[in-house]
Amino acid sequence: MTSPTDLIPAPRAIEGPMRCGVPLDKGTTLWAGPGTGTTERWLRSTLGPALGLPLRPGSKDARDSVRLCVDDSLEPEAYKLSVIANWGVEIRGGDAAGVFWGAQTLRQLLGPEAFRKAPVRPDIERGIPHQIIEDAPRFRWRGLMLDVSRHFMPKDGVLRYLDLMAAHKLNVFHFHLTDDQGWRIEIERYPRLTEVGSWRARTKFGHRASPLWEEKPHGGYYTQDDIREIVAYAAERHITVVPEIDVPGHSQAAIAAYPELGNTDVIDTTSLSVWDTWGISENVLAPTDNTLRFYEGVFEELLELFPGEFIHVGGDECLKDQWRASPTAQARIGELGVGDEDGLQAWFIGHFDRWLTARGRRLIGWDEILEGGLAPGAAVSSWRGYAGGVTAARAGHDVVMCPEQQVYLDHRQHEGADEPVPIGYVRTLEDVYRFEPVPPELTPAQAAHVLGTQANLWTEVMEDHARVDYQAFPRLSAFAEVAWSDLPAPAERDFADFERRMTRHYERLDALGVSYRPPTGPLPWQQRPGVLGRPIEGAPPNR
Numbered sequence: 001m002t003s004p005t006d007l008i009p010a011p012r013a014i015e016g017p018m019r020c021g022v023p024l025d026k027g028t029t030l031w032a033g034p035g036t037g038t039t040e041r042w043l044r045s046t047l048g049p050a051l052g053l054p055l056r057p058g059s060k061d062a063r064d065s066v067r068l069c070v071d072d073s074l075e076p077e078a079y080k081l082s083v084i085a086n087w088g089v090e091i092r093g094g095d096a097a098g099v100f101w102g103a104q105t106l107r108q109l110l111g112p113e114a115f116r117k118a119p120v121r122p123d124i125e126r127g128i129p130h131q132i133i134e135d136a137p138r139f140r141w142r143g144l145m146l147d148v149s150r151h152f153m154p155k156d157g158v159l160r161y162l163d164l165m166a167a168h169k170l171n172v173f174h175f176h177l178t179d180d181q182g183w184r185i186e187i188e189r190y191p192r193l194t195e196v197g198s199w200r201a202r203t204k205f206g207h208r209a210s211p212l213w214e215e216k217p218h219g220g221y222y223t224q225d226d227i228r229e230i231v232a233y234a235a236e237r238h239i240t241v242v243p244e245i246d247v248p249g250h251s252q253a254a255i256a257a258y259p260e261l262g263n264t265d266v267i268d269t270t271s272l273s274v275w276d277t278w279g280i281s282e283n284v285l286a287p288t289d290n291t292l293r294f295y296e297g298v299f300e301e302l303l304e305l306f307p308g309e310f311i312h313v314g315g316d317e318c319l320k321d322q323w324r325a326s327p328t329a330q331a332r333i334g335e336l337g338v339g340d341e342d343g344l345q346a347w348f349i350g351h352f353d354r355w356l357t358a359r360g361r362r363l364i365g366w367d368e369i370l371e372g373g374l375a376p377g378a379a380v381s382s383w384r385g386y387a388g389g390v391t392a393a394r395a396g397h398d399v400v401m402c403p404e405q406q407v408y409l410d411h412r413q414h415e416g417a418d419e420p421v422p423i424g425y426v427r428t429l430e431d432v433y434r435f436e437p438v439p440p441e442l443t444p445a446q447a448a449h450v451l452g453t454q455a456n457l458w459t460e461v462m463e464d465h466a467r468v469d470y471q472a473f474p475r476l477s478a479f480a481e482v483a484w485s486d487l488p489a490p491a492e493r494d495f496a497d498f499e500r501r502m503t504r505h506y507e508r509l510d511a512l513g514v515s516y517r518p519p520t521g522p523l524p525w526q527q528r529p530g531v532l533g534r535p536i537e538g539a540p541p542n543r
Contacts, residue, residue, distance in 0.1 A: 006504040007108050007133075008477055009169055009484035016131030020085040022064050023127040024051070024110070029058020033069035038236050039091070039099045040068060047107055051126065052119035064088050068099050077171075078136035081105055085130045094136075097238040101169050105133060108508070115167070115511035139437070141400050141452025142483035143172035143242075144476065146468075149179035149253075150278070151203075151459040152220035153468070159233050160465070164512065166237040168480035173234055174312060174381075174454060176244045177222075180252035180275040180283070184221045185243070189297050190258065194221045197257040200274040206421055206461060208278040210532035214463075227305045242364070243306050246314030247295060248285040248348050255283055261291050263322040263329065278460045282319045287332050287344050292351055299352070309362050310379065315349050316366035338372070346372030353378050364400070367392070381454070383408075385543050386439045393442055393449040401437040402454040405540030407479060409471050410458045412535060413517055420470065420526060421461040422533035425540040429519075433478040433498055434490040455479045461533065466515040470526055473516035477505055 005014070032040035043066070048055045058065050067090040074080065074094030079102030082090045091106065093099030107114045109128050113121065144165055146153065153161075162173060177184045183197035199219025205212040222230070234241050253274045255262040262269035263286045275281050285291050302311065320341035323329035329344065338347050346369075353363040353375035364379040367388025374380075379398040382389030389399040404411075404424075411424035437453035455476060462468045478498065487493050502519075509516050515526070 006501050007105060008498075008501055008505050009481035010487075010501070011105065011133050011135035012486060013134040014131065015133075016083075017129035018085070018131070019129065021127045021129040021131075022083050022085060022087075022089055023125065024053060024066075024089075025126065026052070026054060028053060028055060029062050029065045030055040031058055031060045031062070031065055031067045033060075033067075035070040035096050036068035036093075036099045038096055038238065039103045041236065042100065043103060047103070047110070047114060049118060050114050050116045051110065052122040062088070067091070068103075069093075070095060070099060074098060075136055077101060077140075078134075079105070081133040081135075083109075083128045083131050089128065097171070098136075100166075100238050101135070101137075104167060104169060105135065107167070112504075112507035112511045115508045137169065137484045138486050139450075139452030139483050141172050141454065142170045142480070143174055143400065143402070143452065143454030144170055145174035145176055145244075145402070145454055145456040147176040147179070147457060147459045148184050149176060149182045149459075151463050152182065152184060152198075152218070153459075153465065154220065155222060155226050155230065157465045157468075158230055161468075162230070162234050162237055162239055164476075164514070165239055167508075167512070168477060169484050170476075170480055171239050172242060172452075172454065173239050174242045174244060174456075175230075176246075178244070178246050178253065178314075179250045180281040181278075182219060182221075182274060183253045183257065185227060185245075185302075186221060186223045187298050187301050188224065189301065190294070192257040193254060193298075195257070197253040197274060200276045202276050203463075204277040204460075205463075206528075206531040207423065207534040208460075209534070212531060213276075224301070224305060231306060240308045241306055242308055242310045242312050243302055244312035244314055245295070245298060245302065246316075247352070248287070248291075248345060249316065249318030250281070250314055251285050252281045252283045255285070258294065261285055261294060263326045265328050266322045266325045280317045280319055282321050284318055284320075284322055285348075286326070287323065287329050287348055292348075295352070296355060299355070303359060303361065310364045311356055311361050312381070313349060313352055313363055313365045313369075315345070315369040316383070318345055318368065320345075342372040344372075345369075346374070349378075350375050379451070383456070385541060387543060389450070390439050390441060393446040396449065398449050398451050400451050400454050401439075402456055404456075405542070406435045407432065407453070407455045408458065409455050409475055409479075410461065412533070413471075413475065414521065415535075416521060418522055418527050418529075419533075420467070420522060420528035421531050422535040423461060424534070425536050425538070427475070427540075429475055429478050429499075429502075430495050432475045433482065433495055434493055435479070435482050436490050437482065453479075453483050461531075466526075469515035470517050470522070473509060473514050474502060474506070474519075477502065477509075 091102035198221040259269035412422040
């Protein structure tokens with residue numbers, strides 16, 4: 001059994017625990033009130049099998065039962081978990097999501113064995129001490145971005161990450177589906193996007209300066225039914241999926257499939273293939289009506305698959321060299337009166353902002369979309385530090401804070417020479433725990449535009465799920481507490497207590513089969529000796 005003081009993320013308030021409590025056994029029943037169906041199904045399909053508990057339907061008044069109900073006196077996503085001796089367990093949520101998050105806390109209270117797929121000690125007597133936990137999230141956007149373009153993650157791996165997110169009360173899955181190195185989603189009207197764009201002939205192994213190559217094809221994509229399954233699976237766990245289709249840069253895979261999308265008056269786009277190395281490709285979309293119509297077709301199919309509020313359009317790292325050399329692009333700048341190539345990109349992004357708004361959705365993009373002006377309804381993912389988010393919030397735009405120097409989990413976790421393929425600044429577990437999403441220079445009104453925060457996993461040097469696990473955990477556990485809990489200022493946070501709680505949480509991650517980085521350093525099979533990375537020395541800029 002787990003003490004409530006071992007919970008991650010930390011809850012707002014705990015009363016108890018006391019020695020007496022509520023037993024859980026094969027006779028324990030489950031009553032689910034209106035609006036709690038997702039939690040009812042999850043308890044029976046996940047928690048019950050882990051502990052050998054049938055959780056059969058029972059009455060609301062049954063003694064020592066588990067009860068679920070929605071209580072609209074609580075705020076959205078908030079919950080109250082009551083374990084009352086001689087009565088039972090009750091999870092009240094401000095909405096269906098709140099009930100579900102309360103069930104995640106209940107799972108932690110039941111110990112690491114509750115995180116397994118089947119009971120390892122089915123005959124042990126179980127119980128939960130008498131206690132009351134009240135909790136609510138700090139932010140409405142608690143996100144994880146997963147890049148499946150650089151290295152494809154099969155569908156089952158994506159579903160597994162949705163389960164890991166749910167266990168940490170993360171609720172937005174930013175699905176990076178397209179880039180220079182691969183197009184990962186079926187678009188029925190444009191079959192070559194996956195026939196050609198979803199695979200590359202070989203792959204750089206390590207940082208782009210590495211001399212090593214994996215000399216075999218790499219690829220994969222999700223069918224539209226795969227996407228429907230992922231979205232539905234996420235929704236059952238109160239996770240919203242935000243798809244990203246990157247425009248107008250990071251588009252070489254699309255141009256390789258449909259060469260007319262590129263700047264054909266500058267290069268022979270028919271000679272391009274899906275990119276096999278890392279970095280920023282100079283091959284970007286042509287600013288033509290044909291390109292706009294093509295991507296409108298892509299987004300039309302996307303809207304049928306992803307019902308959420310936001311669609312991410314990328315907009316980052318769009319090199320303008322080809323536009324400067326293109327008579328077509330230069331003529332377009334003059335025709336539109338947008339001044340220069342930055343203005344042309346702003347026009348491109350603005351077109352899709354208006355297009356999505358007309359269909360009841362909202363555009364979100366990386367902070368480069370601020371350059372050249374931004375449409376009123378657009379939101380910003382602030383990745384190049386805090387500055388883009390500050391600028392956007394002051395201009396009245398909603399912001400998701402995900403500064404590279406703080407929460408890019410592809411960056412290395414330690415300065416040691418045995419860190420596998422070390423990239424970027426050192427970002428330790430403590431560094432992530434002390435990350436503060438809201439810049440102090442924002443006024444309260446401006447800070448209200450900070451929807452929340454997000455950790456990003458770029459997979460250039462993560463060739464399989466074990467490498468993704470190593471980079472993500474345990475830092476994603478610290479990030480989850482930053483996103484959920486009402487923590488004090490960074491310098492005042494009790495990292496020693498978090499480390500103490502992580503001792504128990506590592507047991508949960510073990511039960512889930514997560515290949516995390518141990519506190520003592522990488523295990524022998526987690527190392528990548530001789531594979532070149534790109535470490536950056538010193539402390540990262542905090543701006």
